[in-house]
Amino acid sequence: MDGRxxxxxxxxxxxxxxxxxxxxxxxDGLLLVVxxxxxxxxxxxxxxxxxxxxxxxxxxxxxxxxxxxxxGTSAPELAVNLDAALRDRGDLSFGNIIGSNIANIxxxxxxxxxxxxxxxxxxxxxxEVPMMIAxxxxxAVMGWGWNGSPPVYSRGDGVVLLLMFSVFMYYTVAxxxxxxxxxxxxxxxxxxxxxxxWGTVRLNLALxxxxxxxxxxxxxxxxxxxxxxxxxxxxxxVLIGLTLVALGTSLPELVTGVVAxxxxxxxxxxxxxxxxxxxxxxxxxxxxxxxxxxxxxEGGVWDLTVVALLSVLLLFMCLSxxxxxxxxxxxxxxxxxxxxxxxxAAT
Numbered sequence: 001m002d003g004r005x006x007x008x009x010x011x012x013x014x015x016x017x018x019x020x021x022x023x024x025x026x027x028d029g030l031l032l033v034v035x036x037x038x039x040x041x042x043x044x045x046x047x048x049x050x051x052x053x054x055x056x057x058x059x060x061x062x063x064x065x066x067x068x069x070x071x072g073t074s075a076p077e078l079a080v081n082l083d084a085a086l087r088d089r090g091d092l093s094f095g096n097i098i099g100s101n102i103a104n105i106x107x108x109x110x111x112x113x114x115x116x117x118x119x120x121x122x123x124x125x126x127x128e129v130p131m132m133i134a135x136x137x138x139x140a141v142m143g144w145g146w147n148g149s150p151p152v153y154s155r156g157d158g159v160v161l162l163l164m165f166s167v168f169m170y171y172t173v174a175x176x177x178x179x180x181x182x183x184x185x186x187x188x189x190x191x192x193x194x195x196x197x198w199g200t201v202r203l204n205l206a207l208x209x210x211x212x213x214x215x216x217x218x219x220x221x222x223x224x225x226x227x228x229x230x231x232x233x234x235x236x237x238v239l240i241g242l243t244l245v246a247l248g249t250s251l252p253e254l255v256t257g258v259v260a261x262x263x264x265x266x267x268x269x270x271x272x273x274x275x276x277x278x279x280x281x282x283x284x285x286x287x288x289x290x291x292x293x294x295x296x297x298e299g300g301v302w303d304l305t306v307v308a309l310l311s312v313l314l315l316f317m318c319l320s321x322x323x324x325x326x327x328x329x330x331x332x333x334x335x336x337x338x339x340x341x342x343x344x345a346a347t
Contacts, residue, residue: 028228035221036248039076042214046075049207074279075211076249079219081288090294092226094153095241096249097280097288098303101136102242103250104273105310106337113330120270120318120325128274129315131168135281136311138164140304143296151296153289161286168278222248238297242344270318270325277311299347306340 077100084093112118142157226245230237288294296304310333317329 025229025232028225028232031221031225032229032244032248035218035223035225036076038214038218039079039222039249042079042211042218043075044211045207045214046211049204049209049211052204053201053208074276074284075215076218077280078284078287079215080222080245080249081284082291083219083223085288085291085294087223087227088292089223089227089237090292091236091238091297092223092241092245093285093288093294094297094300094303095238096245097285098300098307099242099246100250101277101280101307102303102310102337102340103246104277105307105314106333106340107247108250109270109273109314109325110330110333110337113325114327114334117327118270118325118330120323122323124271124274125315125318125323127172128271128278129311129318132274132278132281133308133311133315135161135164135168135278136308139281139285140308143304144301151300153285153294153296155290155293158286158288158290161282162290165278165282165286168282236297238300239344242303243341270314299344303344306336310336 077096080096081093084090084096109118139161142153143151222245226240227237229244230240285294313333313336317325317333320329
């Protein structure tokens with residue numbers, strides 16, 4: 001048994017013999033579940049309230065789809081990372097962002113393509129997926145470090161990522177408006193925008209406020225309990241971020257995929273995942289590292305390599321089999337994800 005395994009075994013035995021410590025771990029686990037539920041519920045309330053307000057004031061559904069919906073599905077990651085940055089928990093921030101992107105491709109897309117092959121619209125292949133690959137490679141290169149210095153996402157890196165996000169948003173919005181009559185992304189954002197009218201401005205304001213409060217409270221509970229679990233079991237915070245927190249904050253993408261599959265709009269799954277990954281890499285990592293530099297934890301270079309390989313692999317899968325992700329390819333994505341989590345937990 002190696003040193004780390006010995007420490008973990010000792011921690012578990014100590015917790016078992018110490019009712020107070022064991023009770024604390026159970027409490028942290030329950031608080032983590034509550035925090036994740038608040039994050040998902042808050043994101044849903046924010047999307048519905050913000051979309052309703054936009055309609056109340058005559059804002060185009062297209063703009064709503066490109067802003068409120070895109071922000072809402074990534075709001076849990078943003079809330080967790082802002083809280084983690086303010087607490088100086090850089091390992092948790094890194095694990096949540098990179099772990100969410102890996103889970104989005106390997107687990108979410110893999111799972112739904114196993115259930116139902118996913119057709120991919122040409123606009124996504126030409127525009128969103130190459131942008132995601134470019135953003136992933138930039139983040140990976142930044143995370144590898146330079147001249148032997150410890151790898152860290154500095155405030156300068158954060159500003160660069162935010163500038164890239166601004167360029168991406170400008171390019172996407174401008175391109176959609178130029179081709180709004182035929183661009184599939186227009187159809188997708190329209191379908192993704194909640195269609196139910198929620199009534200008065202007062203109700204929509206209340207939904208938006210509740211969503212924001214739930215996100216803040218959920219982030220506080222999630223980060224605090226995740227740190228407690230990591231300390232209680234003697235595992236790195238980055239591993240908690242890559243697994244439990246990343247999976248929890250990816251639930252909005254998972255729910256969106258379920259709805260799309262039930263409506264037989266499976267092409268929305270890829271567009272939503274790619275957009276979420278871009279938002280995570282450019283905006284969330286950009287904002288978090290601008291607030292406080294985020295060091296790349298031990299093993300982080302491996303995590304960055306895996307997310308880059310999955311992004312490139314997704315492009316090849318989108319281009320093959322008449323622009324469909326078929327079940328065999330989905331099985332490969334799932335196997336890669338399971339193998340990665342197993343290898344990461346063993347290191």
